[in-house]
Amino acid sequence: MTYAIETKAVTKQYGTKEAKFMALKGVDIAIEKGESVAIIGKSGSGKSTLMHILSLMDKQTGGSVLLNGEDVSNFKGKKLDTLRNDSFGFVFQQFFLNARETVLENVALPLKIAGVKKAERTRKAMDALRAVELDDKAKNKGKDLSGGQKQRVCIARALVNNPDIIFADEPTGNLDSVTGEKVEQMLFDLNRNQGITLIIVTHDNELAEKCDRQIFIKDGEVVGSGEVK
Numbered sequence: 001m002t003y004a005i006e007t008k009a010v011t012k013q014y015g016t017k018e019a020k021f022m023a024l025k026g027v028d029i030a031i032e033k034g035e036s037v038a039i040i041g042k043s044g045s046g047k048s049t050l051m052h053i054l055s056l057m058d059k060q061t062g063g064s065v066l067l068n069g070e071d072v073s074n075f076k077g078k079k080l081d082t083l084r085n086d087s088f089g090f091v092f093q094q095f096f097l098n099a100r101e102t103v104l105e106n107v108a109l110p111l112k113i114a115g116v117k118k119a120e121r122t123r124k125a126m127d128a129l130r131a132v133e134l135d136d137k138a139k140n141k142g143k144d145l146s147g148g149q150k151q152r153v154c155i156a157r158a159l160v161n162n163p164d165i166i167f168a169d170e171p172t173g174n175l176d177s178v179t180g181e182k183v184e185q186m187l188f189d190l191n192r193n194q195g196i197t198l199i200i201v202t203h204d205n206e207l208a209e210k211c212d213r214q215i216f217i218k219d220g221e222v223v224g225s226g227e228v229k
């Protein structure tokens, strides 16, 4: 079986010598195409570390990461950037919108990186903004939006390049429950209607239970994987 993404014996060591810390101690996970998966565990358990390695933002110390069956662990430079930009969408709290650029420019960024021409960038970014019902805010600056609207713009940016996988790190963390549910719904709609694989790191058990499967991380190890459906 070819998985959308797979890790084999992934380890991650931070620091060296007395400051050495093993944040991941041999993680094997396999996520199918079109699955929605929640990665859950206590603070410090290694969730973000795993997410960064899965999304090729950070390198593992040992083991490998496979994308559609291909070992991409040793991809570097432009090849890696292109793979990441073409295959992934990110809804990460640390990837804020650029406050001074317009909503449209923010959403079009992955297309700009991919070298898409301006007219096509605008068309695709407007389509993505329509999908999150924010096309009327296209000309606003990033800073002139509510928290929930910002997160929806992040979702538009994550889906604009038609990714295979969307990675979301606490996508509803800073939102009130009504707005959070709306954002959640959008992510699950993309997963169900467009078959985009969804990988979410969350502390929110309710959100985790809405995913097809939960992967539990404890002290850098997978300690269980549950299926709710």
Ligand SMILES: Nc1ncnc2c1ncn2[C@@H]1O[C@H](COP(=O)(O)OP(=O)(O)OP(=O)(O)O)[C@@H](O)[C@H]1O
Pocket: 014, 015, 021, 023, 041, 042, 043, 044, 045, 046, 047, 048, 049, 050
């Ligand atoms: N750059 C780093 N240098 C040293 N240790 C690190 C570094 N980044 C993370 N760690 C350590 O690795 C462990 C796992 O961190 P990680 O951020 O993956 O946890 P997490 O499960 O995402 O936590 P949280 O839910 O609080 O975000 C923690 O003990 C953390 O202190």
